[in-house]
Amino acid sequence: MERIDNIIKGIAAAPGITIANAYLFFKDEEKIYDACVTDIEEAKKILDEALEKSKRELRKVLAVAIDKMGKSRAAIFEAQIMVLDDPILIKTLYKRIEDEKKIPEYIVNTEFSKYLKLMNESKEIYMMERANDIEDIKNRIIRNIKKKKWLSRISEDVIVVSKNLTPADTVLFSRVDVRGFVTDFGGLTSHAAIVARSLHIPAVVGLHEATKKIHNGDQLIVDGFKGIIIINPDSEQLRIYKNKIEKLYEIDSELIKLKSEPAITKDGKKIQIFGNLDLSEELEIIIQNGGEGLGLVRTEQMFTNSEDFPSEDEQYILYRDLSERVYPHSVIIRTFDIGGDKVLPVDVKENNPFLGWRGIRIMLDNVEIFKSQLKAILRASVHKNVKIMIPMISSFSEVKKSNEILEECKLELQENNIPFDKHISIGVMIEVPSAAVVIKDICNEVDFVSIGTNDLIQYLLAVDRGNDIISDLYQEFHPAVIRTLKHIISEGKKNKVTVGLCGEMAADTLAIPLLIGLGLEQVSVSGVVIPNIKSIIRNLNYKQAKKLAEQCLELKTEIEIKNKVKEFYHKNIIDDYENFTQ
Numbered sequence: 105m106e107r108i109d110n111i112i113k114g115i116a117a118a119p120g121i122t123i124a125n126a127y128l129f130f131k132d133e134e135k136i137y138d139a140c141v142t143d144i145e146e147a148k149k150i151l152d153e154a155l156e157k158s159k160r161e162l163r164k165v166l167a168v169a170i171d172k173m174g175k176s177r178a179a180i181f182e183a184q185i186m187v188l189d190d191p192i193l194i195k196t197l198y199k200r201i202e203d204e205k206k207i208p209e210y211i212v213n214t215e216f217s218k219y220l221k222l223m224n225e226s227k228e229i230y231m232m233e234r235a236n237d238i239e240d241i242k243n244r245i246i247r248n249i250k251k252k253k254w255l256s257r258i259s260e261d262v263i264v265v266s267k268n269l270t271p272a273d274t275v276l277f278s279r280v281d282v283r284g285f286v287t288d289f290g291g292l293t294s295h296a297a298i299v300a301r302s303l304h305i306p307a308v309v310g311l312h313e314a315t316k317k318i319h320n321g322d323q324l325i326v327d328g329f330k331g332i333i334i335i336n337p338d339s340e341q342l343r344i345y346k347n348k349i350e351k352l353y354e355i356d357s358e359l360i361k362l363k364s365e366p367a368i369t370k371d372g373k374k375i376q377i378f379g380n381l382d383l384s385e386e387l388e389i390i391i392q393n394g395g396e397g398l399g400l401v402r403t404e405q406m407f408t409n410s411e412d413f414p415s416e417d418e419q420y421i422l423y424r425d426l427s428e429r430v431y432p433h434s435v436i437i438r439t440f441d442i443g444g445d446k447v448l449p450v451d452v453k454e455n456n457p458f459l460g461w462r463g464i465r466i467m468l469d470n471v472e473i474f475k476s477q478l479k480a481i482l483r484a485s486v487h488k489n490v491k492i493m494i495p496m497i498s499s500f501s502e503v504k505k506s507n508e509i510l511e512e513c514k515l516e517l518q519e520n521n522i523p524f525d526k527h528i529s530i531g532v533m534i535e536v537p538s539a540a541v542v543i544k545d546i547c548n549e550v551d552f553v554s555i556g557t558n559d560l561i562q563y564l565l566a567v568d569r570g571n572d573i574i575s576d577l578y579q580e581f582h583p584a585v586i587r588t589l590k591h592i593i594s595e596g597k598k599n600k601v602t603v604g605l606c607g608e609m610a611a612d613t614l615a616i617p618l619l620i621g622l623g624l625e626q627v628s629v630s631g632v633v634i635p636n637i638k639s640i641i642r643n644l645n646y647k648q649a650k651k652l653a654e655q656c657l658e659l660k661t662e663i664e665i666k667n668k669v670k671e672f673y674h675k676n677i678i679d680d681y682e683n684f685t686q
C-alpha cells in the first residue's frame with residue numbers, strides 16, 4: 105500500500121517536481137552567535153559596508169519622509185543618521201572587533217544593547233522613545249551585515265524550507281540555484297509564489313507546520329503540481345517521482361516545438377500571448393518559449409538588491425536593454441508597484457498594507473520619483489516599442505493626474521532635446537474594483553488596460569491574496585469576478601481600448617477557455633507557462649468557449665461555474681499536464 109504518513113499537503117504555488125535536501129531558513133529569528141573571526145580586516149570591511157549601506161538607506165528614507173510627513177516629523181531619521189556618523193561609537197565598534205576578534209553582528213548587537221539597556225532603565229518617556237530609534241538602527245546594521253553573508257553560506261541544490269518568504273528572498277535564493285521552496289504561510293498569488301513560478305522553481309506554500317516537521321538535511325520531494333511534500337521518501341515513492349520527472353521532461357520538450365506556431369483557436373481567433381517579467385533573467389525563457397513581447401514588467405525587481413530608489417539612469421539602462429532585446433515586439437513597463445507585500449523603501453508601518461500606501465499612491469505623493477521613472481521609460485522608448493502602465497489605479501482622477509505628469513516629463517525632455525516616442529502608449533492596470541466600475545471613463549484617458557486579477561480578486565472578494573487561512577475564499581470563478589471581467593472586456597471593446605490580462609488567472613489552464621470566451625484577446629503570463637497556454641488555445645473552439653462564457657455568466661455560485669468549466673475542459677481540451685495535477 106502506498107505510504108502517506110510522510111506526506112504533507114499545502115497549496116501548489118509553482119508547478120514542477122524536485123527531489124533534494126532541505127535547508128531550513130529562519131529569517132527573522134536568526135540568532136546572533138558569539139562567534140570568532142579569523143580575518144579581522146574582512147570583518148571590519150563587512151561592518152564598514154553595512155554602515156555605509158545603512159546610511160544610504162536612511163538618507164533615502166529621510167528624503168521621502170520629509171516629502172510625506174514634513175521636516176520636523178522626519179527629524180527622527182536625521183537623528184538616526186547622526187548616530188551612524190558618531191565617531192566614538194564607530195571607533196568603539198572597530199576597536200572591539202580588533203580586540204575581541206568577534207563577528208561584526210555580535211559586536212554591533214552587544215554594543216548597541218548596552219545603550220539600549222541604559223535608556224530603557226531611565227524610565228523617562230523621551231529616553232524610552234529614543235531607545236526604539238536605536239533599536240531600529242541596530243537592526244538595520246545587522247540586517248545589512250547578514251544580507252551580505254547569508255547568501256554565500258547557502259549551498260546550491262537545496263530546497264529552502266521557511267515560515268514565510270518575501271519576493272526579495274525568493275529572488276536572492278534563485279541566484280544560488282535553489283531547487284524548491286516550501287513555506288508554512290503564503291497563498292497562490294503572493295509575490296513570492298509568483299516569483300517562484302516565473303523562475304521555474306517548484307514551490308508549495310501554506311503548509312502550516314513544514315518548519316516543524318522537516319529537519320535540516322531531510323530528503324524532500326516537492327510536488328508543485330499537487331501541492332504536496334514527501335519527507336524522507338521510501339524507495340517506492342522515489343521511483344514513482346523519478347518517473348514523473350522523466351515524463352515531465354518529455355512533455356516539455358514536445359510543447360517547446362510550438363514556439364513558432366501562433367496562438368490561434370481551431371476556428372481561427374488569434375490570441376496574443378505576452379510574457380510577465382519579474383526579473384531580467386527571465387527574458388531569455390520568454391523569448392525561447394515564443395512570447396510575443398512583454399505584457400508586464402514588474403519594475404519592483406530593481407529593489408531586490410537594494411532598498412534605495414534606483415536613479416533615472418539606472419532605470420533607463422534596464423528599460424532600454426529590455427526594449428532592444430524584445431524588438432520588434434513591444435514591452436509594457438509598469439511603474440513601481442511598491443507597498444502591499446512588496447518592498448517599501450521607507451520605514452512606514454501600516455496595519456493594512458494592501459489597503460495602504462501602494463503603487464500609484466506612493467508615486468503621486470512623490471512626484472519627483474515618479475517623474476524620474478517616467479523619464480527613464482520615455483528615454484528608452486526611441487524604438488517605439490515601449491508602453492507605460494500604471495498600477496493600483498482606483499479613480500479617474502489618478503489617471504488624469506498621471507497623464508498630466510507624463511506630459512510634464514515629455515515637455516522637459518523636449519526642452520533638453522532628448523529623444524523619445526512622442527506617441528508612446530499609456531495604459532493602466534484594472535485591479536481595484538472601483539476602477540472596473542468606472543472603466544468607461546478611464547478608457548477615454550488611456551490606450552490600453554490590463555486586468556490584474558491577482559489584486560482584483562483580493563479586493564473584490566475582500567480576501568487577502570497571501571493568506572493561506574482563507575485561500576479557499578480566493579476564488580477566480582466567483583460569479584462577481586466573472587461578471588466584472590466581462591464588464592471590463594466589453595467596455596474596453598466599446599471604447600476601442602485594448603484589454604489584456606496579466607494576473608495569474610491567465611496562467612490557469614482551466615480558466616483559459618472561459619477568458620477567451622469572455623472576449624479576451626491578449627494574455628500575459630510567466631515565460632515557463634507560455635507553451636502550455638498556447639497549446640490549450642490551439643485546442644479550443646472559440647464559438648464553444650463563447651457559449652461556455654455565456655452560460656457561466658448566468659450561474660450564481662462559484663462551484664457551479666467551476667464545475668461547468670471543468671466539464672468543458674475535460675470534454676474539449678487535451679492537456680498534457682493533466683495527469684500531474686489530478
Ligand code: PEP
Nearest residue numbers: 535556557558559606607
Ligand atoms: C495583478 O494584480 O494581477 C498583477 C498582475 O500585479 P501584481 O501581481 O504585481 O500585483
Ligand code: MG
Nearest residue numbers: 535556558559
Ligand atoms: Mg497587482
